[in-house]
Amino acid sequence: MENAEEEKERDNTRGYNINDNHDLLAEILARLDGPSLAAAASVCRLWRAVSHRDTVWEALCNRHVAADFPGTRAVVAALGGYRRLYCCCVGPVANRLAVSGEHATTEAATAARLSLSLSLFSIDCYERLGDGGWERPSSLLFLRSPVDVS
Amino acid sequence: MKTEHVESCRGGGIGGFLPSKGKMMAMEETDAGMDEQLAALGYKVRASDMANVAQRLEQLDMAIGGSAAQDDALLSHLASDTVHYNPSDISNWLENMLSELNAPPIPAPTATHPKSISFDFPSEDLSSSVPNPLDPDYCLRSDYQVEGRSRNRKRIRTSSSSSSSSRTAAPAIESIPAVVAATEVSSTNPVVVMVDSQEAGIRLVHALLACAESLQQENYKAADAILKQISILASSQAGAMRKVAGYFAEALARRIYRLHPTQDTFLDSAFSDILEMHFYESCPYLKFAHFTANQAILEAFSGCRRVHVIDFGIKQGMQWPALMQALALRPGGPPSFRLTGIGPPSPDNSNALQQVGWKLAQLADAIHVDFEYRGLVTNNLADLEPFMLESDESEAVAINSVFELHNLLARPGAIEILLSTVRSLRPRIMTVVEQEANHNAGSFLERFTESLHYYSTMFDSLEGVAGGEGQQDQVMSEVFLGRQICNVVACEGPERTERHETLAQWRVRMDGAGLRPVNLGSNAFKQASMLLALFAGGDGYRVQENEGCLTLGWHTRPLIATSAWCVAGAGESG
Numbered sequence: 001m002e003n004a005e006e007e008k009e010r011d012n013t014r015g016y017n018i019n020d021n022h023d024l025l026a027e028i029l030a031r032l033d034g035p036s037l038a039a040a041a042s043v044c045r046l047w048r049a050v051s052h053r054d055t056v057w058e059a060l061c062n063r064h065v066a067a068d069f070p071g072t073r074a075v076v077a078a079l080g081g082y083r084r085l086y087c088c089c090v091g092p093v094a095n096r097l098a099v100s101g102e103h104a105t106t107e108a109a110t111a112a113r114l115s116l117s118l119s120l121f122s123i124d125c126y127e128r129l130g131d132g133g134w135e136r137p138s139s140l141l142f143l144r145s146p147v148d149v150s
Numbered sequence: 151m152k153t154e155h156v157e158s159c160r161g162g163g164i165g166g167f168l169p170s171k172g173k174m175m176a177m178e179e180t181d182a183g184m185d186e187q188l189a190a191l192g193y194k195v196r197a198s199d200m201a202n203v204a205q206r207l208e209q210l211d212m213a214i215g216g217s218a219a220q221d222d223a224l225l226s227h228l229a230s231d232t233v234h235y236n237p238s239d240i241s242n243w244l245e246n247m248l249s250e251l252n253a254p255p256i257p258a259p260t261a262t263h264p265k266s267i268s269f270d271f272p273s274e275d276l277s278s279s280v281p282n283p284l285d286p287d288y289c290l291r292s293d294y295q296v297e298g299r300s301r302n303r304k305r306i307r308t309s310s311s312s313s314s315s316s317r318t319a320a321p322a323i324e325s326i327p328a329v330v331a332a333t334e335v336s337s338t339n340p341v342v343v344m345v346d347s348q349e350a351g352i353r354l355v356h357a358l359l360a361c362a363e364s365l366q367q368e369n370y371k372a373a374d375a376i377l378k379q380i381s382i383l384a385s386s387q388a389g390a391m392r393k394v395a396g397y398f399a400e401a402l403a404r405r406i407y408r409l410h411p412t413q414d415t416f417l418d419s420a421f422s423d424i425l426e427m428h429f430y431e432s433c434p435y436l437k438f439a440h441f442t443a444n445q446a447i448l449e450a451f452s453g454c455r456r457v458h459v460i461d462f463g464i465k466q467g468m469q470w471p472a473l474m475q476a477l478a479l480r481p482g483g484p485p486s487f488r489l490t491g492i493g494p495p496s497p498d499n500s501n502a503l504q505q506v507g508w509k510l511a512q513l514a515d516a517i518h519v520d521f522e523y524r525g526l527v528t529n530n531l532a533d534l535e536p537f538m539l540e541s542d543e544s545e546a547v548a549i550n551s552v553f554e555l556h557n558l559l560a561r562p563g564a565i566e567i568l569l570s571t572v573r574s575l576r577p578r579i580m581t582v583v584e585q586e587a588n589h590n591a592g593s594f595l596e597r598f599t600e601s602l603h604y605y606s607t608m609f610d611s612l613e614g615v616a617g618g619e620g621q622q623d624q625v626m627s628e629v630f631l632g633r634q635i636c637n638v639v640a641c642e643g644p645e646r647t648e649r650h651e652t653l654a655q656w657r658v659r660m661d662g663a664g665l666r667p668v669n670l671g672s673n674a675f676k677q678a679s680m681l682l683a684l685f686a687g688g689d690g691y692r693v694q695e696n697e698g699c700l701t702l703g704w705h706t707r708p709l710i711a712t713s714a715w716c717v718a719g720a721g722e723s724g
Contacts, residue, residue, distance in 0.1 A: 075478050078516040096684045119472035126471035129512050
């Protein structure tokens with residue numbers, strides 16, 4: 001009958017709710033770039049939780065810097081996680097180098113970026129250990145200060 | 151061409167006469183008798199006199215256009231107050247003008263001054279013996295332009311054009327030699343001198359050098375008098391030049407009055423650590439040093455299962471997290487890593503070295519690197535004996551020294567002892583980072599000139615740091631460098647520890663001690679270049695390769711150099 005058919009159609013068109021499958025949501029969010037991912041984290045509590053998963057940020061980082069070394073994930077996790085790595089190091093490094101015109105195209109270039117980012121990240125982690133007299137870690141502040149593009 | 155230059159002079163009076171000079175220059179080879187073309191313009195010049203007149207006109211142009219280009223007072227004086235007789239007779243008119251300009255306005259009693267210190271430094275004097283800070287490649291990013299030609303007989307004039315600071319100007323025209331004797335005059339006639347910022351910069355440099363020269367001749371009274379001038383001139387500058395001049399002036403004052411910095415070594419080293427941290431954060435020099443040294447050490451350690459690093463100046467241990475991370479990620483897994491940190495005794499029984507070790511151990515634990523730490527306390531690196539370092543045969547040793555070796559040059563023989571200790575440890579690699587400058591030369595004046603050049607470039611490179619946090623870092627870094635300046639200029643003998651030497655000089659020393667150079671690879675160069683690209687002032691910094699060593703500099707001037715060494719005759723390192 002018409003009503004039953006309409007109802008069935010409506011059920012079909014109501015569609016599939018992405019919020020029902022968190023892993024799928026994570027897969028999709030993993031394809032976003034940094035700013036978009038941050039925006040996605042502001043949508044709702046669920047999306048915030050999913051987008052804070054380190055695997056999502058790991059995928060983002062790996063798009064910028066090649067992760068050849070098998071132990072990288074463990075080391076990064078120990079040093080503070082991929083999200084912090086991206087926010088403190090990989091993101092600003094990529095932005096700063098893009099401003100000065102360098103784009104990482106070759107494997108060697110991305111490997112160099114990775115090693116530089118990890119070095120800076122380890123210094124940041126070291127500063128956060130114990131409070132040796134500085135209020136907050138600041139050795140990476142030079143990455144955050146505004147770039148003069150005049 | 152001189153024509154354009156002359157026409158830019160303010161004050162209409164003179165300008166009208168001189169543009170025709172251009173035509174005269176072109177017509178020097180015309181016929182005898184009165185020059186016809188000029189006669190048509192109303193000027194009477196004998197053709198035979200032409201060359202002479204042309205030369206005089208050049209002199210006049212230099213005299214007017216040189217110092218007084220912006221001086222309205224002089225030009226208006228020349229234009230309106232001077233009586234010109236028969237200007238169409240150019241040669242006589244020129245005579246009058248030149249004699250007018252060359253007469254010193256105030257008779258300066260320079261005869262009373264026993265040793266005449268020549269401020270009118272013809273640039274030949276400077277360039278022959280010492281590096282000339284007025285070289286074209288010495289550019290400061292401040293207001294003044296460095297001009298290549300020599301300036302004779304410069305005068306401080308009142309300038310009605312706007313200067314950086316506004317003061318009531320008592321119009322007074324003095325020449326610099328008069329200032330020395332004018333200290334007696336100053337009480338009756340308070341002379342406030344306004345200076346044009348461009349010229350003041352060059353005068354400032356000259357005054358600093360003059361003060362140094364009189365100190366070299368042990369003429370303390372003259373040096374003191376010049377010092378007062380320096381502070382006036384310095385306050386007319388802006389930015390890096392002002393700060394550098396300030397620190398050098400303070401250092402000169404300390405030298406004159408023999409004021410030694412208070413010898414509270416404990417507080418000193420704690421304060422100095424804090425300053426160094428800010429220096430670390432605000433500019434790339436220390437990071438460059440650490441990253442390039444780490445790369446060399448990493449490459450030297452490839453394939454070794456047990457490694458031992460000896461750090462001659464552990465400070466806060468900022469160099470080692472990056473190395474540990476790189477070791478953790480190397481193919482084949484991390485080696486077992488042993489670190490010996492050497493440092494000065496710490497105040498109030500707080501064991502700073504152990505705290506650093508503890509922090510590093512925490513990090514090593516997090517990234518699963520087998521780590522062992524030992525701290526050694528000593529004030530003098532030459533006191534180190536090989537047995538203290540407890541190295542055994544199976545481990546690969548690397549020695550790291552960042553800005554530590556030059557301190558040993560203050561005591562004769564110390565560096566040789568240390569280098570022979572290094573040899574006996576048979577390290578795979580020794581990484582050395584030092585300032586690329588010769589601040590240990592024979593005479594005080596040479597040292598002063600060289601350090602003026604060096605620290606001006608350093609301060610200039612710090613100027614790019616912007617933002618709130620950055621400002622504080624910049625100021626602290628400047629204080630950090632200021633203490634070095636004070637040590638280089640004001641101290642002598644064993645107190646003068648900042649005895650920087652150039653890479654070439656270190657090569658000779660290392661060679662003499664039986665160490666041969668190891669080339670830093672291109673990986674280090676690439677990492678360093680990428681690091682510099684991240685800094686805000688990125689385009690000013692330059693990484694250069696110098697026979698296997700890397701130098702970091704600001705524009706054309708290298709400032710610090712990283713080099714690597716191993717024992718000559720040993721097997722190839724990694």
